[in-house]
Amino acid sequence: MVTDEAIFDAVGEVADPEVPVLTIADLGVLRGVRHEGDEVVVTITPTYSGCPAMDLIRHEVELTLNHLGVDGRVETVLSPAWTTDWMSAAGKSKLTEYGIAPPTGTRAVGGPVMLSLTIRCPLCGSPDTSELSRFGSTSCKSLWRCNSCREPFDHFKAI
Amino acid sequence: MSDLFDYTVRLGDDALIAAQRTAEWIAAAPQLEEDVALGNIGLDQLGQARSLLQYAGSLDGRTEDDLAYFREEREFRNLQLCELPNGDFAHAMARLLYFATYQHLLYEELRTCADETLAGVAGKAVKEVAYHVDHATQWVLRLGDGTEESHRRMQAALEALWPYTGEMFESDELIGRLAVAVDPAPLRAEWERRVLAVIDESTCSRPEASYQHTGGRSGRHTEHLGYLLAELQHVARSHPGATW
Ligand SMILES: [Zn+2]
Numbered sequence: 001m002v003t004d005e006a007i008f009d010a011v012g013e014v015a016d017p018e019v020p021v022l023t024i025a026d027l028g029v030l031r032g033v034r035h036e037g038d039e040v041v042v043t044i045t046p047t048y049s050g051c052p053a054m055d056l057i058r059h060e061v062e063l064t065l066n067h068l069g070v071d072g073r074v075e076t077v078l079s080p081a082w083t084t085d086w087m088s089a090a091g092k093s094k095l096t097e098y099g100i101a102p103p104t105g106t107r108a109v110g111g112p113v114m115l116s117l118t119i120r121c122p123l124c125g126s127p128d129t130s131e132l133s134r135f136g137s138t139s140c141k142s143l144w145r146c147n148s149c150r151e152p153f154d155h156f157k158a159i
Numbered sequence: 160m161s162d163l164f165d166y167t168v169r170l171g172d173d174a175l176i177a178a179q180r181t182a183e184w185i186a187a188a189p190q191l192e193e194d195v196a197l198g199n200i201g202l203d204q205l206g207q208a209r210s211l212l213q214y215a216g217s218l219d220g221r222t223e224d225d226l227a228y229f230r231e232e233r234e235f236r237n238l239q240l241c242e243l244p245n246g247d248f249a250h251a252m253a254r255l256l257y258f259a260t261y262q263h264l265l266y267e268e269l270r271t272c273a274d275e276t277l278a279g280v281a282g283k284a285v286k287e288v289a290y291h292v293d294h295a296t297q298w299v300l301r302l303g304d305g306t307e308e309s310h311r312r313m314q315a316a317l318e319a320l321w322p323y324t325g326e327m328f329e330s331d332e333l334i335g336r337l338a339v340a341v342d343p344a345p346l347r348a349e350w351e352r353r354v355l356a357v358i359d360e361s362t363c364s365r366p367e368a369s370y371q372h373t374g375g376r377s378g379r380h381t382e383h384l385g386y387l388l389a390e391l392q393h394v395a396r397s398h399p400g401a402t403w
Binding site for chain 2: 048049050077078080081
């Protein structure tokens with residue numbers, strides 16, 4: 001029998017279709033693997049309620065289970081709500097290499113005050129950056145521009 | 160049908176109809192960044208709607224699609240505020256400020272309710288909605304405290320939608336019977352405090368108390384919902400049983 005740990009490691013390699021450099025294990029989208037009798041249950045959680053990648057992720061997890069020859073299903077849970085705090089350190093450094101500024105500890109919500117400029121440019125490392133839009137190419141990202149190298153970049157928002 | 164079903168449908172319909180109106184802005188917003196922002200906000204709302212309507216459907220043997228595409232206008236239970244036509248961009252931001260501030264207060268309470276699924280949906284949504292409030296706030300400030308024209312339009316939008324805000328805080332028998340339901344009436348004071356603080360800072364003046372429209376929770380809607388549903392439901396009804 002394939003152990004829960006081995007299954008976790010295998011399905012954990014499924015890539016996020018929107019940020020393919022990250023796996024669902026890096027993101028913390030993969031919540032767990034358990035046996036219910038002979039059936040394997042893999043639990044995943046969406047980053048945002050409307051995350052359009054969830055159907056594909058679920059499908060890829062099912063394919064991986066198939067490859068392993070295990071009989072299982074995928075369960076989506078909403079609680080506890082996903083947070084960027086679950087992103088692994090390895091995931092954060094992969095994001096930077098990919099050109100996306102990783103989440104910081106600050107949540108940018110709660111009032112009209114703009115974020116302080118603490119997001120470093122993932123391309124040149126300059127701290128002199130400004131926010132162009134609180135919503136970037138997906139719900140989980142905001143759009144920034146570096147004032148040093150002038151390149152635009154995405155920032156993974158803390159949530 | 161149970162009280163829990165009816166209550167969940169109210170929340171789901173608010174989110175679904177709001178999502179449809181928000182999505183209408185895509186490719187029509189004043190700038191590209193705003194197309195993207197409103198696209199993402201609409202997607203958050205749609206995601207919340209799907210979770211809520213899936214749950215409601217599971218309570219009486221229907222799917223989210225049955226509920227979204229195959230109910231008639233009078234069966235929808237959303238607030239009239241959500242269904243009003245978009246108007247100009249100032250109207251979009253006024254509606255988002257009013258609605259997202261309400262949703263934020265509501266979800267904040269609902270996340271601790273005894274129903275695990277509703278609490279889970281709310282716990283997730285409250286974080287997303289906080290970004291919506293923030294986005295609307297920044298635009299209301301920018302337009303209200305902007306040019307003479309932007310100020311005039313922001314003021315007009317805040318006033319035009321104000322008569323649709325009272326409906327958000329109506330309690331009724333269903334809310335009274337259902338233990339997990341959040342009574343919205345006590346949320347009003349804090350809602351007004353937050354919204355009026357933004358309006359004050361934007362240099363707009365506070366809308367005057369006026370006649371308050373009502374009826375959405377019992378299926379009585381403005382003339383606009385029918386047209387919205389025609390567009391929303393057209394493909395699914397023209398091709399029954401189709402999947403995508
Ligand atoms: Zn740079």
